[in-house]
Structures are given as structure tokens and as C-alpha cells.
Amino acid sequence: MTSTNSPKLDPLATADSQETLSSEIQDISTTYEQSVQADPKREETQPRLNYPPYRSSLLRHPTKDLHHTDPETIELYSPAFGHRDVHQLESNLTIQHNGEPIGERIVIRGRVLDGNGRPVRNQLIEVWQANAAGRYIHKRDQHPAPIDPNFSGVGRAITGDDGTYEFTTIKPAPYPWKNHHNAWRPAHVHFSLFGTDFTQRMITQMYFPGDPLFALDPIYQSITDQKARDRLVATYDHSITSHEWNTGYRWDIVLTGSQQTPMEDEDHDH
């Protein structure tokens, strides 16, 4: 007999068990590893768009080959953002309300580089995340975990001249979702990034080291290569931890290479 406070079974969730999902994930992984062993050029560095264990991907991935082309005109440039757009305090997610949010205060620090190793300077970086109970501020998030009136879970920053960024936030919790029965996402922070070319635009998720849900999660596992998956996992960094205040994580982000012809004079317009 469940109490009235217990979560109700969601009729929309598939009946598939975690065991079924894990076995599908394992099969894809085994096939991938054999394929790379036979031909290292088959190494994958990005998620597959068609990843059946993530049920929502089935009808939402293109079935035709993407058309490979060189970027043209506007695609070689990117929208500009600056301190006009983003106030410095927007990178601190713990001071947006009257009180302190509940949870483990953390600092996430890193650099944004392009595929040629150059820092992505003065560009917009956005984050959003669940709170310390695994709840998002969102109309469609009905997970019965408490909303924290002192935590919205959104932050913005402009990268520095050396591509660095820093966010102060609280550590998000895992949360349940409806992909299969008893499905839980590993704790993560969503990141949204721009480069110098609009073709470098990307959205991804940063995870925390050692999460026991990694092996079970079809979104994380949609990146079939372990080295590539590891690139989404932050490193605990005690030099970012500060005395009696926060723990610290480091996470560097690499965009694809810029196709722009390098300029002789790079303008510093600030």
C-alpha cells in the first residue's frame, strides 16, 4: 500500500526495465568497441543522433546523411555578446534571491577553446540546471521534489580574454525521467556555447566525477566512446575549493575549429 505522498506510477513511462535498457546499451557498446578495434578510424567523438535506448531519439533523428559543406558568408561569423548583455553577477546562481539556496555550494571553472586550441574570448556562455533536490523550475517538471524558492538554476557569463569562465552554484541532484521504468539522470549542468563561427554553436551537459548512474543513462551513453564521454565529466579541483565556502570543479570545453581566416589585427573592443 503506497502512502499519498508516494510518487504515482506514470502511465506515459514505458514499461521497459533498467535491465532491458542496460542490455541494449551494452550491446551497442560491445559492437562499437569491436568496430574500433578493427579500424581505429571508426572512433566516435560525438553522440549518435540515432540511439534507440534513448526512446525519444527514435523519431527525432535525421535518417538521411547530413550534407557536408564548407561554411559560407554569415556562417563564418557569430553573434556578438558583451557586458551590455550579461551582468557579472549573473554567473553566481546562489545570489539571485533573498536567501541562500539549499545544497552544496560549488564553483565550476574552466576555459572555452576552439579546435585549434585558441581561447574563445568575450563570448556568451549559459548554464541551467536542477536544484539540490533534482527539481527544475519548469512548467513541465512535475517531479515531486521541492522547489527551492532561493534557486532558479540559470546563469550567464561572458568568457574572458583567455577564454576562462566561472560559475558559482549549488550541486544539482539526479532526477527521474520517463524514458523507461525507474529511469534516473546522472546529476548534470546544461551548458550552451557560442564560438567565433556560428557553426561552432553547441549545447551540452557537464557531469560530476564518479556518478553511479553513468552506466545506466542512455543520454550519456549515446556517446559510445569512453574517451569522448569522459570529456563531459568535470574534475574535482581542490585549488578551486575555498576554505569554509565551496568545493570546486574544473571543466574545459573545446568547440570545433574556426574556419575564419585569421585576422592580422584582432580588435579588443572594450
Added chain:
Amino acid sequence: MTTNDLTPTPGQTIGPFFGYFNAAEQVHLPFENGDNLVPPGDDRAIQLIGTVYDGEGTPIPDAMIEIWQADEHGNIPNQDGSLIRDPFAFTGWGRATTDNVGTYRFTTVQPGATDEGKAPFIHVVVFARGLLNKLHTRAYIPENKGLANDATLSALGDRAETLIAKRDGKRLLFDIHLQGNNETVFFSYPGMDYPKP
């Protein structure tokens, strides 16, 4: 210049909880006037509007669309301020989410040719729950004489039609089909990896 080739960080789905904006509140990524590159009353204003569909033809109500484009003279903007929207400054970038019936809409200007004879297009990037990485496409401006000579479109044969917006008065219609018979052409650019099983 150093060219250390680094492996790009993998993308991930935007997920379902990227937020929303309405008159009362701004949550996460969408923001006030993100979909209005120019004010709706502007003399130059056109609407870019379309519906995002899945492989069964069902509209996708949890997608986020961004556009990036030249101004009406073909100038490529290099101006900050997109997030605060000065109505007198065209920044060229917009962000909209699909509504309950999968439709997105932008108020913008029709881009001019960036080079003489070049077919103008609005660059479109698609994010959605269920879509594990971003997808790039282009909404070409219809009835432009540059379309006939465009090398990219020519290479696509019949599928090029999925990239040409349809005009309806001051509206440009551009539906996006992630899958299916009318699947939109999506582009990959150098350095991008879209692995297939």
C-alpha cells in the same frame, strides 16, 4: 599561430527543461524579445514562421530554434546587445521555442545578399528533447535569382526544396522535418562528427 588540433567536446540534447518566457517570467534560455530581431511594428519586419515535425509528422512542442543572419542590405552584424534588444540595433541573432503545436516564429528582416549574386539565407540551428546534438540548416529566401546558381543547392537535387522558404505576404514559411519523406536537409561542417551506427 599554433594549430593544436583538439578533439571537440561532445554535444548533448537540450533536454525538456530549457525553459520558457512569458509575460510573467523568464526561465532559463528563452528571453524577452528573443524572437523579435526587430520590433513587430517595424516597417521592414517580416515573420519567419514554421513548425518542427518528427518522423511521424507529429509537431514537436519542445524544440528551441536559433537564427543568425545578415541585415536587409547583406551586412553581417558585429554588434552586441542581442539579449537586451535595442530596437534600433540589428544584431542578427534570435532564439525562439516551439509552442504547444510545434510552431516557432521570429520577427526579423529579409536578409540581403552578402555578396553580389549570392542567394541569401537565414542560418537555422535546431535543438530539441530527443535530439542528441544540434542540427544546422538554412532557410533560403525564395524568388531570388541567386538560387539557380547556388552550388550547395544544386548539389542537393530535389531535396534542395526543403531549404527554400515559402512566401505568404510578409511571412516566410519554413517547416522543419527532422525525419520522414520531407526530411529537411541538415548540414555538417568541417570538424563536426555525426557518427552513425
